[in-house]
Amino acid sequence: MVETMEEKTIQEIKQLMQLIDQKLSSVLSSPMKHDLIHEINQWSDEKQEESESLDQFLNPWEVSAKDGGKIDYDKLVDKFGCERVDQSLIDRVHRLTSRDPHVFLRRGVFFAHRDFNEILDSYERGDKFYLYTGRGPSSEALHLGHLIPFMFTKYLQEAFKVPVVIQLTDDEKFYWSKTLTVEDTESLARENIKDIIACGFDLEKTFIFKNFDFAGKFYKNTAKVGKYVRYNKVTAIFGFSDEYSIGKIGFPPVQAAPSFASSFQHLFPGKDNLRCLIPCAIDQDPYFRMTRDVAPRLGYSKPALIESSFLPSLKAMNGKMSASNPNSAIYVTDNTKDIKKKVNDLFFICDNLLFTNSQVDIPFKYLSFFLDDDTELEHIKKEYGEGRMLSGEVKQRLAEVLIEVVERHRRARAAVTDYMVDEFMAERPLPNMFK
Numbered sequence: 397m398v399e400t401m402e403e404k405t406i407q408e409i410k411q412l413m414q415l416i417d418q419k420l421s422s423v424l425s426s427p428m429k430h431d432l433i434h435e436i437n438q439w440s441d442e443k444q445e446e447s448e449s450l451d452q453f454l455n456p457w458e459v460s461a462k463d464g465g466k467i468d469y470d471k472l473v474d475k476f477g478c479e480r481v482d483q484s485l486i487d488r489v490h491r492l493t494s495r496d497p498h499v500f501l502r503r504g505v506f507f508a509h510r511d512f513n514e515i516l517d518s519y520e521r522g523d524k525f526y527l528y529t530g531r532g533p534s535s536e537a538l539h540l541g542h543l544i545p546f547m548f549t550k551y552l553q554e555a556f557k558v559p560v561v562i563q564l565t566d567d568e569k570f571y572w573s574k575t576l577t578v579e580d581t582e583s584l585a586r587e588n589i590k591d592i593i594a595c596g597f598d599l600e601k602t603f604i605f606k607n608f609d610f611a612g613k614f615y616k617n618t619a620k621v622g623k624y625v626r627y628n629k630v631t632a633i634f635g636f637s638d639e640y641s642i643g644k645i646g647f648p649p650v651q652a653a654p655s656f657a658s659s660f661q662h663l664f665p666g667k668d669n670l671r672c673l674i675p676c677a678i679d680q681d682p683y684f685r686m687t688r689d690v691a692p693r694l695g696y697s698k699p700a701l702i703e704s705s706f707l708p709s710l711k712a713m714n715g716k717m718s719a720s721n722p723n724s725a726i727y728v729t730d731n732t733k734d735i736k737k738k739v740n741d742l743f744f745i746c747d748n749l750l751f752t753n754s755q756v757d758i759p760f761k762y763l764s765f766f767l768d769d770d771t772e773l774e775h776i777k778k779e780y781g782e783g784r785m786l787s788g789e790v791k792q793r794l795a796e797v798l799i800e801v802v803e804r805h806r807r808a809r810a811a812v813t814d815y816m817v818d819e820f821m822a823e824r825p826l827p828n829m830f831k
Contacts, residue, residue, distance in 0.1 A: 511700035530563035533584035539725035541707040559829035594808035614659030621649035655699035
């Protein structure tokens, strides 16, 4: 009944807007009418977002589902207005890059997008684009959930032969933390950068920056975004309330600005309309819905996105891994003993029941993220589902897979020096970034 009332209210607002438009046509000049209608449209959008169901809550800082349930990604796609990544897009990536699609693409980990099809269209015509992703440095060590966007971005960099810019939001984490100092977040950012470099990014195609160091260089774009996004709009998108500091409320334009090529004059001089593709988790979508809304008013192309689901917490399927709870995650610093213990403690359905839903079995879900062999995964799914493989065997295989992933990353990170960090962060042209 509540939803029916909300839908009726929204419909009435739309009808009222049409009536206002008709009346204004006779009394206002075209520019005046356009500005007023734009304001009314924004107000209507905000009211619609406020009235949506709260069965699940998701923003860049909090993810939860009602009564401990699973995140319903179909509802998120509908709510946010994204599109599903379908097989035709995956096939196009394969054809255009002559590479096997990444496991995260094949398995639906990166499941939603905004204008990814347009990026592929322009790439097929010979146009270039750049990648933008990032990390908020809240802990010294990353967990596997943190690595997912970087592993996928590195694949995109190699497959499409394009540059990537990586933002460390040390300022954001300073605003949100009750204990971290500016110096703390800067230090954490440098440690996190070592983990990011260890994912295999190409120095000749990668620029990594911390906001405290570099944000001044794109302050013009930050200011432009800040000018045209109303306070009511960001409160509707992000859920800001009166107790939020102005630092938190003012941060979204800082994450928006790197979506525009003009923010990187040392990389893209004279290429202000170079398209941007943002690989990220779907909880970052609110930032870029805001960005896409304002981009045309600034004369820029809208950034495209390809968005992932969450690697679930070790404790439940209803959320994502959390850096604040070490027992909910596999860290890249965990040793073999730690990983085996965490895997053995994982929730599983029950050996006495037929395994019929791989989406609620955490050990199998983790294998679907990190076991690259499609044939082996399908074999495990079949044997486990028909009761010929027990949970202990699945956990044993998962432990082997995760230990291999973590040890490989740890070896790569050990080879990253402070000098290498400085090289990746140096403000420099990248003459070979599209080769």
